[in-house]
Every structure is written in structure tokens, then in C-alpha cells.
Amino acid sequence: MELSIEKCTKKDAPCVAKIEKECFSKPFKEEDIISYLKSPIWHFLVAKCEGEVVGYVSFTIIIDECQIVNVATSQGYRKMGVGKSLIKELLSYAKKSGVSKVYLEVRESNLPAISLYKKYGFEIVGVSKNHYSQPTENALLMNLEI
Ligand SMILES: CC(C)(COP(=O)(O)OP(=O)(O)OC[C@H]1O[C@@H](n2cnc3c(N)ncnc32)[C@H](O)[C@@H]1OP(=O)(O)O)[C@@H](O)C(=O)NCCC(=O)NCCS
Secondary structure, rough: OOOEEEOOOHHHHHHHHHHHHHOOOOOOOOHHHHHOOOOOOEEEEEEEOOOOOEEEEEEEEOOEEEEEEEEEEEEOOOOOOHHHHHHHHHHHHHHHHHOOEEEEEEEEOOOHHHHHHHHHEEEEEEEEEEEEOOOOOOEEEEEEOO
């Protein structure tokens, strides 16, 4: 599968919102994404296959720390390497931006995501009890020094 990883533009926002809705119980709406795109702190990368947005990663960078907010792949394109391509590109982008630590929170039951992060060297450094709602669940805190 030919994938390209690009910076998200306003034109991509409806597709990112559609994937958000497919994947998360409290999704970002299209207008949220458009406003985050204007922020100097927020970053979105999209994965495209034949021009179609099939996945994205959103993250913030503040000085030398990067927080991964969400990574998601459209249902029909999972387990084809989209998530790995997005994380790889994010890490390279973060490094070039002067980041030394990348961190994130993930639902304790989300084994695909935890496995994806571990593949890139992220380590579990803590647990935040009942962090998530809808449904209530602990978050694992994961860190990577780059
Ligand atoms: C997590 C997610 C982004 C992975 O995306 P993907 O494009 O399917 O990932 P890839 O094909 O690049 O797979 C990368 C690695 O993730 C892990 N993985 C992916 N799907 C998995 C599954 N169903 N079970 C276990 N591990 C899985 C594997 O380690 C895999 O590496 P491998 O192919 O070398 O075995 C995707 O499952 C998703 O969109 N989930 C819903 C949204 C979500 O929960 N995001 C995380 C929020 S923190």
C-alpha cells in the first residue's frame, strides 16, 4: 500500500473528524480540528492512500516536550502499517523540532495502541486511576526519551 504522511490542512478536517467519530466516544468535531490547526502548539499529521485520509495523529509540542493526543486509523485500513508510519513520522518531526521527551495516556485495555507505542520504545511509567469516562477506565502513562 502506497502511503504518504502529510501535514493536515483545513481540507482534511472533515475526514479526520469522520475517523475521530469512528474511533472515540468523545470525538473532536470538524470545527475543533480547524481551530486546533491554527494553534502554534497543536500539530496534526495525516496518512493518505491514493489521496484518501486513512489515519492521523494529533500531538502538542511545548518547548522540548511532545504529548501524543490521538492516533487513529480508519477501520478498513487497520493492521496495514498506517499507525506505525504515523508514529515514525511524528517522532522524526518532534526530534527536528527540538523535542527530547514524548508522552501520552492510553486506555489500559487498548492493547493495539499499547503494542504500537511499545514498538517505538515507549515505556509505561504510571497509571492514572479512573482517568477516562464513557466508559470509566484507568489510563497508562507512557514516555519515550528521544
Ligand atoms: C491503535 C491503532 C492506531 C493502530 O493502527 P494500525 O494502523 O492498525 O497500526 P499498524 O498496522 O501500523 O500496526 C502497528 C502495531 O500496532 C499493534 N497492533 C495493531 N493492531 C493490533 C491489534 N488488533 N492487536 C494487537 N496489536 C495490534 C502491533 O504491534 C502492530 O505492529 P505489527 O504489525 O508489527 O505487529 C488502531 O488500532 C486504531 O485506530 N485504534 C482506534 C483508535 C485508538 O484507540 N487510538 C489510540 C488512542 S491513544
